[in-house]
Amino acid sequence: MRGSLPISRRLVYKLRQVGNGTLGSAKIKVLILVCIALTILAISNRNRDGSSSFMGWTGDVDRSSSPRGRYSIVMNTWKRYDLLKKSISHYASCPRLDSVHIVWSEPDPPSDLLKRYLNHVVLLNSRKDQLVELVFDVNKEDSLNNRFKEIKDLKMDAVFSIDDDVIFPCSSVEFAFTVWQSAPDTMVGYVPRMHWVDQKKGNDKYKYGGWWSVWWTGTYSMVLSKAAFFHKKYLKLYTDEMPATIKEYITKNRNCEDIAMSFLVANATSSPPIWVKGKIFEAGSTGISSLGGHGERRTECVNKFVDEFGRMPLLPTNMKAVDSRNSWFW
Template structure:
């Protein structure tokens, strides 16, 4: 009787089984949906975009360009990387490579149905194909950092400038040329022959040949060569180089040709070649005595090849000469050499002013034989590395652009200019790693008798977290250091060393008490630096342990009046030295300074009580070929408590001596190793109005 009022247990079981089945099916459906979402989100960004297919040139879509299309302005002559390039388009995928998008191929026609340009050239096809196959390519324009137009603009003679400018403006991502790069090798038309392509490019980067110093926007445009297919015909042979100089260009101005003929009449070591009568053959040249020579093979018989301006500044004969190992003598005023931002042309070519053409043979004969061999080898290597094909030219252009966008991964001078087996060995002390922080640094304080200033400095130094030890170099032999009971009571180890002679070089002696890699050399009157400034300076040094990193900076300049180097202490944007009155350096440099300083520099410094900091800058720059690094904006380093006559730098003759030092040291080294840069390292958020707890270094100080 009691069981009749309750539902059957079977009904409950059926309900829960159905509910469980519904839940399982729902969970499976949700999981499948999530998988699809994540798959599309992480892996299918590019799957909806097809890579550019260059094998379907016969099925290219036609696009009509309206005659009233508004074009961009420009190119703007004041464009720079910081003004006209949108860096925020780059780096979205977390890689260290720029992503380059190439527009789909289109055939652009005007309103009358006529094409605005000629059929795509083989060179431009190769250029696009190289980009598409490179590590930089992306088919997705939304993630692209750089855009390459697929309109063939290599030769201005082969397209209509107005209609092409309008076609560029129609590109969906053009936006006044932002982050676009336009390739051009032959710019300008008669009679002006402008040195930059006559297109309305807005903010676009021009990778062009034939720039002059007036039209080239340093750090923004990229100077490329005029590709020469004839250079590939040269086979390397060790021919005896019969002529000292060969001139083989066909488009030289008649006045220059007449001057060369006059020089050749009196000097059989100069071979002047011209076009052969009645021949239209780019591989034949004829001399004044009607002898025929095969071009460019004849260039292998010359030690130097003259490259002059023709109707346009840049000439393919430059590439032909390099392929033949014939050292170019470039006589084209204001020319910007190919890839001049990264290549050191002083190692592979001689620059000769157009007005100095009469001294051509004298200049060539003055180059020593050993130097000629080095330059010839450098020419052949540069050609094979950067100029031998459209592929190498294209990839070099993209590599340069990539280094601008990601400077932290950029190749250094040696990577661009040194042949593989001729790169100098790097010291294991300076591997490309950050110096360990746990060691800290040793502060080496050079002092004489300014006790109050010294004690104040020590009390400030011990506030720096990374300080490991304070080493005081007491440079006064007439007076003993204060009794140990008078020294400040500090929490870091403190050691005093009294030297046997009053020498400025004592600050760089590799004392056995120095157990850290990093050394902070600091004068006893540099009491204005804060703990945050010193800590930040040490952090910067850890990233660049092979350089001098410090606070007071100076620059060297050439005085055209005296024809001597000059020491300059005025505040400028350029620096080439960081004074060791407050600077970090690796203890290796102290060892080098003490044991391996060239000539009698060390003895001269000790005798004259001046320029030990300049000598250290010369030493480091000569070995590394790198500039020092100035940190923080502070530029005033005068001791507020010190009397002027206590300071060496207060003497007027001090500045004159320092100029003499630079000139003397450059003579001893046989070159000027110092490198000038416009660079300063400041903490992140230094000038931003953020709460102090968000900043790692708050007390950076002022000027």
């Protein structure tokens, strides 16, 4: 038995050598295959990058000059000049901003002093490689419908609709804009809301669900236009196609223009909006949402618009866009 031990040890040693050699050659083969794959990928990328010059193009394509490369801000304001100045000063520094249109519905036109100040702020805070245009869109009538009037000279497709008392970091705005670019026909925003069937009144009656119902269920069917991206074509659609009865109702009640826009887009696309995660800083607290009975009035709006549209176009969803670069768990 003792004489057999060295033989078995030598056998095990030889088997290990053969195994190591086999594994070693396998590793070498895998390494060679990986190198070949990386070489092919590099060549294909080089050919793809060089295809522009091959096809007659020279230089880099300036994506920022395309209608979807940048966006315009449409900002609603009403006699809150300090908030307006703060908001314009902040957003003027956002990288892909093309222009700012201030929706002005006050009885008196904007003063020259205010215009000079805001133009100076835009010039001071704009990036060196861009010139942000500042425009006052002055309206004769005081109506919340004015924030969705068609703007003839908009160069960019994307509209970022925002209130003067809401501020988002530019990084959040840029992320939402990127999400919108992936789905340019839908609304992309930060403030979700929901409609719920009113079981007490029947399947054709609805209740307006505020933030807490969205937080509790994770379900929403609207993103409010106080902070949302949408295509500029919906300004024309709202101006030309929104039923006059709905516009009159909004003007009279000074409420629900954002719900009307959500109805309009959902009716045109048969798709839900996209909720984007972002930090929001509300500088003011004097808006209509701070008044008593706000939820009841919004519920009335939802049911009024369902009657006018002839159906409920809003679609619930649970999807939320999150920037994984800023999230440790994704």
